[in-house]
Amino acid sequence: GDSVTQMEGPVTLSEEAFLTINCTYTATGYPSLFWYVQYPGEGLQLLLKATKADDKGSNKGFEATYRKETTSFHLEKGSVQVSDSAVYFCALSDHTGGFKTIFGAGTRLFVKA
Amino acid sequence: DTGVSQDPRHKITKRGQNVTFRCDPISEHNRLYWYRQTLGQGPEFLTYFQNEAQLEKSRLLSDRFSAERPKGSFSTLEIQRTEQGDSAMYLCASSEGLAGQETQYFGPGTRLLVL
Numbered sequence: 001g002d003s004v005t006q007m008e009g010p011v012t013l014s015e016e017a018f019l020t021i022n023c024t025y026t027a028t029g030y031p032s033l034f035w036y037v038q039y040p041g042e043g044l045q046l047l048l049k050a051t052k053a054d055d056k057g058s059n060k061g062f063e064a065t066y067r068k069e070t071t072s073f074h075l076e077k078g079s080v081q082v083s084d085s086a087v088y089f090c091a092l093s094d095h096t097g098g099f100k101t102i103f104g105a106g107t108r109l110f111v112k113a
Numbered sequence: 114d115t116g117v118s119q120d121p122r123h124k125i126t127k128r129g130q131n132v133t134f135r136c137d138p139i140s141e142h143n144r145l146y147w148y149r150q151t152l153g154q155g156p157e158f159l160t161y162f163q164n165e166a167q168l169e170k171s172r173l174l175s176d177r178f179s180a181e182r183p184k185g186s187f188s189t190l191e192i193q194r195t196e197q198g199d200s201a202m203y204l205c206a207s208s209e210g211l212a213g214q215e216t217q218y219f220g221p222g223t224r225l226l227v228l
Contacts, residue, residue, distance in 0.1 A: 004155075031213070032213050032214045034216075036219075042221075043117075043204075043219045043220060043221045043222065044156070044204070044206075044219040045218075045219065046216045046217070049214070049216065051214045089155050089156075091155070093213045093214070094213060095212045095213035096213075099161040099163075099168055099169045099212075100158035100161065100169060100171065101146070101156075101158060101217065102158070103148075103155030103156045103157070104155050105153065105154050105155050106153070106154070106155050
């Protein structure tokens, strides 16, 4: 079945460092890919998405490119801030075989001042 | 637009008791999802409604779990004869737009503890 694997955390970075959080997926169809973020004490919210191969999603300085050949959707940011400290979830949605959305286990990011 | 709301936010119950959670989606959204999230894990899909029709249920959803969405508005998730393994955060999300590509808007969740 469909699945999402993302790098284990926690990831600890200093402010202004470069961030990469790896995400790979397995899907039988042609899924849409998402990154959701959960800030401390808040609910999950969409960070960015890409709906077809080679699309790049971007928001708040974060980017991720839908790579069909490597089945990946890695999240990157050039310069992290303390306010980026949160848990990041990679997810896929493939409604050709049903309606479920599959989430990865999440990666916790700590950014130090 | 007041967002997705869930009630209660916290529930403590004894093993064997029944519990019911409520989700109020964003008013114009026709899709509604229930997920379960345990510590250190991502949300796991439980069930999905399009309007009032329940279109998919996960195999995680045993016979003790039932969900409804009467009139296609709010939804309830009931757990009968709770077990300690049911302790988790129960999340509701709603969405609209092109199926499979839509953004899901999540509620704050209901945290269940079964003693």
